[in-house]
Amino acid sequence: MGLLQSKPExxxxxxxxxxxxxxxxxxxxxxxxxxxxxxxxxxxxEALQRAAKQIATELETSKxxxxxxxxxxxxxxASTNHVNGAATQN
Numbered sequence: 710m711g712l713l714q715s716k717p718e719x720x721x722x723x724x725x726x727x728x729x730x731x732x733x734x735x736x737x738x739x740x741x742x743x744x745x746x747x748x749x750x751x752x753x754x755e756a757l758q759r760a761a762k763q764i765a766t767e768l769e770t771s772k773x774x775x776x777x778x779x780x781x782x783x784x785x786x787a788s789t790n791h792v793n794g795a796a797t798q799n
Contacts (some may be wrong), residue, residue, distance in 0.1 A: 723757075 727735075735749075742749040765784035 739749045761783050
């Protein structure tokens with residue numbers, strides 16, 4: 710591996726409505742994870758990337774072949790993971 714590292718990808722906030730009980734559970738898990746030295750946001754981001762890739766794949770199989778290429782491109786984008794400035798493939 711070389712010395713140069715890629716710039717970290719910019720981040721954005723995603724708003725998703727969830728049941729109050731799940732929100733409370735995630736808040737508790739975030740506190741516990743931080744106390745244990747873990748990053749819950751990174752874990753949730755990775756889980757969302759996997760879900761996005763799976764959704765794109767399922768959409769690809771349900772669409773006519775003319776739009777299948779676009780879904781493949783979305784799945785490829787969803788499989789790139791940027792952690793601490795390094796791009797990795799899932």
